[in-house]
Amino acid sequence: MSELRPPRYLKPMNRIVKAMQRLGIRTGPAMILTVPGRKTGRPRSTPMTPFTYRGDMYTVAGYPGADWAANARSAGTGTLSRGRKSQTIRIVELDAEESRPVLREFPAQVPVGVGFAKRSGLVREGTPDEFEALAGQLAVFRFDPAN
Numbered sequence: 001m002s003e004l005r006p007p008r009y010l011k012p013m014n015r016i017v018k019a020m021q022r023l024g025i026r027t028g029p030a031m032i033l034t035v036p037g038r039k040t041g042r043p044r045s046t047p048m049t050p051f052t053y054r055g056d057m058y059t060v061a062g063y064p065g066a067d068w069a070a071n072a073r074s075a076g077t078g079t080l081s082r083g084r085k086s087q088t089i090r091i092v093e094l095d096a097e098e099s100r101p102v103l104r105e106f107p108a109q110v111p112v113g114v115g116f117a118k119r120s121g122l123v124r125e126g127t128p129d130e131f132e133a134l135a136g137q138l139a140v141f142r143f144d145p146a147n
Contacts, residue, residue: 014046014047021082032045032046032047033079035068035071035075058141062120072141073091073093076091078091089145091141092144094140094142104128106131107128117131122134
């Protein structure tokens, strides 16, 4: 699975979503995570669709080895924005066992993510069992308030 790469349309689509958000235009459930780059230290922003599960906010990497996930892992803190509102967060990566119930919940909460995972070849049908089986392969993060 390590040979999986994001689809070609992803970077241009992410640029559009980020531009719309900067203008204050909400883009559905998408939010922008900004963290310092692990190599350059410069701010790196990427759209994502966090979801709430058992009172906490989570996000799942769209494919193994995602650059934004490596940056988030390294940074440990960042800014989560929607439109012109933002909040500082702590970023906590879950281990494989902790991520299982979150991954099971993912298809119900983030249908757009299910479609992405199907097109990427991560899952066939997008069932909770298929997503749970990705524990330890896909990064799963919890976003906690910074204070």
